Amino acid sequence: MNAHSLDNYERPELIPPEPGTKLLMHSCCAPCAGEVLAAVKASGIDVTVFFYNPNIHPQAEYEMRKAEDTRYCEELGIPHIDGDYDTDNWFDRIRGLEDEPERGRRCTVCFDMRFERTALFAAEHGYHMISSTLGISRWKNMAQINEAGVRATSRYPEVTYWTLNWRKKGGAARMIEIAKREAFYQQEYCGCVYSLRDTNKHRREMGRERIQKGVKFYGREAVKSPVPSSGRGEYPWLKQPADGSES
Numbered sequence: 009m010n011a012h013s014l015d016n017y018e019r020p021e022l023i024p025p026e027p028g029t030k031l032l033m034h035s036c037c038a039p040c041a042g043e044v045l046a047a048v049k050a051s052g053i054d055v056t057v058f059f060y061n062p063n064i065h066p067q068a069e070y071e072m073r074k075a076e077d078t079r080y081c082e083e084l085g086i087p088h089i090d091g092d093y094d095t096d097n098w099f100d101r102i103r104g105l106e107d108e109p110e111r112g113r114r115c116t117v118c119f120d121m122r123f124e125r126t127a128l129f130a131a132e133h134g135y136h137m138i139s140s141t142l143g144i145s146r147w148k149n150m151a152q153i154n155e156a157g158v159r160a161t162s163r164y165p166e167v168t169y170w171t172l173n174w175r176k177k178g179g180a181a182r183m184i185e186i187a188k189r190e191a192f193y194q195q196e197y198c199g200c201v202y203s204l205r206d207t208n209k210h211r212r213e214m215g216r217e218r219i220q221k222g223v224k225f226y227g228r229e230a231v232k233s234p235v236p237s238s239g240r241g242e243y244p245w246l247k248q249p250a251d252g253s254e255s
């Protein structure tokens with residue numbers, strides 16, 4: 009039996025702003041998507057995931073986060089749409105904001121870009137509601153995310169941005185339980201090359217080691233030695249259980 013059961017958690021039913029319509033959910037990563045998608049599914053909402061995160065650097069890290077997100081959607085039976093990894097556009101939009109702090113103007117532009125593409129896809133494919141898993145992270149500014157979402161959908165009168173605070177009513181606690189239950193890959197920086205730089209700088213100042221990408225999983229010890237390549241791409245240890253056995 010999995011130690012990380014949700015039996016002791018009560019999850020309230022969600023009432024979306026556009027009941028009965030299809031939801032296109034922008035997903036940033038599996039740990040944030042865990043509780044958000046489970047809650048949406050449990051409330052009987054027709055949901056499709058849109059993975060569009062050209063901010064994530066380097067590409068191997070992007071592939072790893074996407075693979076975890078895809079795996080979880082397959083488990084829940086949720087369609088998963090793979091957006092472009094158009095990093096050139098991301099760097100173009102961010103130019104001049106490289107030294108902004110997290111939650112500053114660079115992040116606003118980053119959210120705008122991701123939500124604009126999500127809203128466009130929604131408008132072109134008959135979705136009337138979008139939202140994002142980004143908002144459940146305690147590292148993010150909820151108002152900054154919601155404002156970007158509303159801004160993106162304001163171009164399409166038929167599309168609404170759902171501004172629910174996913175952290176409330178136990179959402180934040182369930183997020184951690186699901187991440188441990190699923191042993192999701194645990195990234196240690198927001199995603200872009202600048203957040204990687206700044207997190208490592210902070211760690212250096214605190215006397216801590218630099219980030220080691222691809223080795224930490226929720227609820228498990230860090231995997232110190234990657235197993236030999238088994239066709240899983242640049243992160244061959246992806247999905248490798250802590251005891252070394254193949255699942």
Ligand code: SF4
Pocket residue numbers: 063064110111114115116118119198199200201202203
């Ligand atoms: S810190 Fe995160 S939200 Fe901000 S620009 Fe970088 S990837 Fe985007």
